[in-house]
Amino acid sequence: MALGRAADRPRAAPGHCAGQEGWLASPQIRMTRGIPMTEQRKLGFDTLQIHAGAAPDPATGARQVPIYQSTSYVFKDADHAARLFGLEEVGYIYSxxxxxxxxxxxxxxxxxxxxxxxxxxxxxxxxQIMALFPLMGPGCNVVVSTRLYGGSVTQFSQTIKRFGWSARFVDFDDLDAIAAAVDDDTRAIFCESISNPGGYITDLPEVAKLADRVGLPLIVDNTLATPYLCNPIAQGATLVVHSTTKYLTGNGTVTGGAVIDSGKFDWSASGKFPSLAAPEPAYHGLNFHEALGAMAFTFHSIAVGLRDLGMTMNPQAAHYTLMGVETLSLRMARHVANTEKVASWLEADPRIDRVTWAGLPSSPWHHRVAKVTPKGAGALFTVGVKGGYDACVKLVDSLQLFSHVANLGDTRSLIIHPASTTHRQLTADQQMAAGAEADLVRLSIGIEDPEDLIADLDRALDIATAG
Incomplete structure (x- = not known):
């Protein structure tokens, strides 16, 4: 199906979110759902987390975003369908x-x-795969931080090899090492704003400057910080990824992910990103960057990425996450306040060897909090328990309020022993680099009464370290 010349196709205006301009939303939804982008720039975070992307349903007046449980959408006629598939008219096609x-x-x-x-x-x-998909090709590599969630380490070190991609792991405290790892086949730099499990904070502005010097996009996993604690795009990131499963939803009910594009990277400058800045054979030869400008990455991720990889979020999961985001700032403020109390108490306890929370003045990364995460150092950290591996297992088994689950970012406080679970697939050296040694437990502090959490830890530590 011919798309016409790029100049004939509508270009999405820079600064417009997906769904508000262009192919990603119907005219009716676009006109009535949410606040115009020019007005959003003037609104505070607490207002946007409730109102952005939402308005009364035009058909029924329903105030909450409905769950549109439909696979497909009726075309007006054959010409309407052709225009939608040609990206010449806005509207929905298939879920x-x-x-x-x-x-x-x-x-x-x-x-x-x-x-x-x-x-x-x-x-x-x-x-994470969606973020890399338009950028990579066989033989290409990505430079990644050694301080990542264990599943991400495996995804980058093992799974992406099946696409013909590779990853180079570097300590992101060493900017020279990052630069040295970059070569002509490197297509991106990847890190976490706050790392899982240790709560390490990446110096995003400095890494972003390096990425800019070498002409590569910086991808930042902002799951642990959320946009309330950290704004990677304002600090120079190109793409932000999230596990929406965690703090954004906040209630442990649904899984999900998201990729947010800054719209600031010039995909045409280097010739390294042909899927975005050259005729894309997977979509009728469309040059996405030429035709769509700042929206090129987002449109490609939907028109090619979701179409062919099928990593689709279901509408009920989106509904739960929308409701969770409405209280994000309130929850994150309480998460951080509780974490400060619990981490400070643990650091002073003689049964504890070390606490890794960056909000503590003793942390080697404490100086980055004001710079990178000015509203707080997050609510995830690790604790070294005297008695090692066995004491960690006893602690996990002896707690009552803390739930032993492979999750984080819940309203409930959670605990896990990474070395035997989330980071079990890693070598001892990889566990060390990731901050998941055998004598550490990972705590995700919830929004309960902090005195109750401390009492639960105190009692369980007595059991774990007895004798």
Whole structure:
């Protein structure tokens, strides 16, 4: 199907979130759902987390975003269908690509992160593949931080090899090592704003300057910080990825992921990104960057990425996450306040060897909090328990309020022993680099009464370290 010349196709204006301009939303939804982008720039975070991407349903007046549980959408006629598939008219086609509920969530996350466009998908791991997919090709590599979630280490060190990609792991405290790892086949630099499990804070402004010097996009996993604590795009990131499963949803009910594009990277400058800045054979030869400008990455991720990889977020998951985001700032403020109390108490306890929370003045990364995460150092950290591996296992088994689960970012406080679970697949050296040694437990501090959490830890530590 011919798309026409690039100059004839509508170009999405820079600074508009996915779903508000262009192909990603119907005219009716676009006109009535949410606040115009020019107005969003004037609104505070607490207002945007409730109103961005949402307005009364035009058909029924329903105030909450409805769950559009539909696979497909009726075309007006054959010409209308052709225009939609040609990206010449806005509208919905099929829910593997776009869905009104999911698009509302993408709009909201885009607004909170200050991006140009966003796409939601089925999980945080899906989001990482979606972020790399338009950038990489066989023989290409990505430079990544050694301080990553264990599943991400495996995804980058093992799984992406099946695409013909590779990863180079570097200590991101060593900027010279990052630069040395970059070569002509490098297509991106990847890190976490706050790392899982240790709560290490990456110096995003400095890494972003390096990425800019070498002409590469910086991808930042902002799951642990959320846009409330950290704004990677304002600090120079090109793409932001999330596991929406965690703090954004906040209630442990659904999995999901998101990729937010800053819209600021020049995909045409180097010739390294042909899927975005050359005729794309997977979509009728369209040059996405030439035709769509700041929205090129987002449109490609939907038109090609979701179409062919099928990592689609379901509308019910989007609905739960939309409701969770409405209270994000309130929850994150309480998470951080509770974490400060619990981490300070643990650091002073003689049964504890070390606490890794960057909010503590003793942390080697404490100086980065004001710079990178000015509203707090997050709510995830590790604790070294005297007695080693066995004491860690006893502690996990003896707690009552803390839930032993493979998750984080819940309203409930959670605990896990990474070396035997989330980071078990890593070598001892990889565990050390990731901050997941055998004598550490990972705590995700919830929003309960902090005195109750401390009492639960105190009692369980007595059991874990007895004798």
């Amino acid at each position: 593997r690509l776009t869905n009104p509920t999911v698009s509302a969530l993408a709009d909201r996350l885009c607004a909170l992160e200050g991006g140009a466009g966003a796409v939601c998908c089925s999980s945080g791991h899906a989001a």
